[in-house]
Amino acid sequence: xxxxxxxxxxxxxxARWPLGVSLASWRYLWRVSAxxxxxxxxxxxxxxxxxxxxxVRLEELLxxxxxxxxLVHRMYRTRIVxxxxxxxxxxxxxxxxxxxxxxxxxxxxxxxxxxGPLALGDEYVVRMPGxxxxxxxxxAETPTSFRLATLAGHLEAGQIEFRAGADHRSLxxxxxxxxxxxxxxxxxxxxxxxxxxxxxxxxWVSVLHKVADLAHGRTEGGAIxxxxxxxxxxxxxxxxxxxxAERRLAALAGRAVNFDPSRLEEYTPENGWHRDDxxxxxxxxAPGPPEPGGSWxxxxxxxxxxxxxxxxxxxxxxxxxxPFEGRDMLLWIRFAGVRFGVGVRTGAAYDxxxxxxxxPAQG
Numbered sequence: 001x002x003x004x005x006x007x008x009x010x011x012x013x014x015a016r017w018p019l020g021v022s023l024a025s026w027r028y029l030w031r032v033s034a035x036x037x038x039x040x041x042x043x044x045x046x047x048x049x050x051x052x053x054x055x056v057r058l059e060e061l062l063x064x065x066x067x068x069x070x071l072v073h074r075m076y077r078t079r080i081v082x083x084x085x086x087x088x089x090x091x092x093x094x095x096x097x098x099x100x101x102x103x104x105x106x107x108x109x110x111x112x113x114x115x116g117p118l119a120l121g122d123e124y125v126v127r128m129p130g131x132x133x134x135x136x137x138x139x140a141e142t143p144t145s146f147r148l149a150t151l152a153g154h155l156e157a158g159q160i161e162f163r164a165g166a167d168h169r170s171l172x173x174x175x176x177x178x179x180x181x182x183x184x185x186x187x188x189x190x191x192x193x194x195x196x197x198x199x200x201x202x203x204w205v206s207v208l209h210k211v212a213d214l215a216h217g218r219t220e221g222g223a224i225x226x227x228x229x230x231x232x233x234x235x236x237x238x239x240x241x242x243x244x245a246e247r248r249l250a251a252l253a254g255r256a257v258n259f260d261p262s263r264l265e266e267y268t269p270e271n272g273w274h275r276d277d278x279x280x281x282x283x284x285x286a287p288g289p290p291e292p293g294g295s296w297x298x299x300x301x302x303x304x305x306x307x308x309x310x311x312x313x314x315x316x317x318x319x320x321x322x323p324f325e326g327r328d329m330l331l332w333i334r335f336a337g338v339r340f341g342v343g344v345r346t347g348a349a350y351d352x353x354x355x356x357x358x359x360p361a362q363g
Contacts, residue, residue: 034221034222034223035201035205035222035223035225036222036223036224036225036295037201037225037227038224038225038226038227038298038302039227039229039310040226040227040228040229040301040302040305040307041228041229041230041231041305041307041315042071042073042228042229042230043230044071044230047071047073047178047228047230048064048071048073048178048230049063049064049071049158049159049178049179050147050159050161050178052139052149053139053140056139056149057121057137060135060151060152061137061149061150061151062149062150062151062152062154062156062157062158062182063149063157063158064157064158064178064179064180065157066157066180066182067156067157067158067179067180067181067182068180068181068182068183068184068186068187069180069181069184069187070180070229070230070231071158071178071179071180071229071230072177072178072179072180072227072228072229072230073176073177073178073227073228073229073230074176074177074225074226074227074228075174075175075176075224075225075226075293076174076175076176076204076205076207076208076223076224076225077172077173077174077175077208077223077224078172078173078208078209078211078212078219078220078221078222078223078224079170079171079172079219079220079221079286080170080171080172080173080211080212080215080217080218080219080220081169081170081171081217081218081219081220082216082217082218083170083171083212083215083216083217084216085171085215085216085217086166087143087144087164087165087166087171088143088144088164090164090171090173090211090214090215091143091144091145091146091162091163091164092117092143093214093215094118094162094211094214095117095118095146096117096118098118098124100210100214101207101210101211101214102207102210103202103203103206103207103210106199106202106203107126107127107134107203108126108127109124109125109126109127110124110125110126110127111123111124112124112125112135114138118138118141118146119138119141120138120139120140120141121137121138122137122138123135123136123137123138123151124136124137124138124148133153134150134153134154134155134156135150135151135152135153135154136148136149136150136151136154136160137149137151139159140161144163144164144165145161145162145163145164146161146162146163147159147160147161147162148160148161150179150182153182154182155181155182155186156177156179156180156181156182156186157179157180157181157182158177158178158179158180159177159178159179160175160176160177160178160179161174161175161176161177162174162175163176167286168286169286170220170286171215171217173208173211173212175204175207175208201225204225205223205225208223209223224295224298226298245317245330245332245341248330248341248343249317249318249319249328249329249330252328252329252330252343252345253328255343257345289362290362296362304324306318306329306331313333313334313335314331314332314333314334315331315332316329316330316331316332317329317330317331317332317341318330324346324349325346325347325348325349326345326346326347327345327346328343328344328345329343329344329345329346330342330343331343331344
């Protein structure tokens with residue numbers, strides 16, 4: 001059991017909460033490095049937490065099944081340039097003292113079981129300036145990674161993994177979590193008021209920058225934050241929310257588009273038409289093919305799944321066995337408390353590689 005805090009300790013940590021929030025908010029507002037945020041619907045089993053390793057102590061362990069609200073699968077990542085460290089040496093420094101990268105205005109790590117650098121089975125309490133502390137246990141450890149699982153009393157129920165990697169020119173560092181809220185109050189703060197969500201995002205992005213400092217390097221391209229949310233009532237992101245929506249989706253197959261495709265050149269703003277065209281720069285990747293799980297693959301997935309908009313406001317319902325080109329979709333839109341469906345059909349799709357300034361580029 002993590003040690004119980006005295007009344008004095010609880011009072012002093014609670015008193016630091018407003019100051020910690022104020023300081024963190026100030027730093028968040030004045031952050032100069034880029035934070036690229038993508039939010040999308042997720043699905044099981046792909047977004048589920050990893051299987052617990054064999055031999056893990058299960059006493060007081062909280063799994064996502066013990067939580068409430070949606071399962072949130074989040075990835076925080078950055079690229080570090082200018083460092084001479086290997087992933088093993090960087091992770092060794094981090095394991096020796098987690099507080100070297102902890103955002104002290106919000107959280108510090110206190111080891112309560114185990115001695116020396118981080119090792120399998122060690123337990124920590126993440127001390128936070130408020131009425132919540134986060135007990136965790138190390139359930140997996142390699143030379144370049146470690147994974148923690150939450151224990152009874154934590155705000156969340158799930159796992160979080162820290163890992164380092166490298167290519168021919170830079171280091172990479174990732175923080176990946178799979179968790180549900182630990183109780184209904186935490187779920188309200190995270191899913192509805194969004195306070196805990198923004199606090200959490202600031203905390204882990206701060207950790208990415210502190211890891212770069214620990215490596216004596218600098219971040220390149222800012223931080224990339226990907227959030228995949230799995231609603232407990234929906235195992236698939238494109239599942240119709242009702243039989244009525246399912247019938248409306250099926251009815252789209254027999255309908256023609258409500259314009260003349262042969263006259264596209266006439267559909268200009270001068271003739272009263274509105275045309276949307278979105279171009280979004282992506283965080284840089286290393287030269288070569290798209291990186292697995294990198295910004296290009298994420299952006300492509302967003303387009304294919306039609307999750308360019310906030311999935312809590314616009315959700316595409318479709319048959320994922322149908323070809324992408326010519327696919328019928330029912331866009332389920334929420335606006336001012338009202339939900340309604342809009343039928344659309346995808347047009348031409350392309351996936352090409354061409355030369356740009358003498359170099360192959362994929363689009």
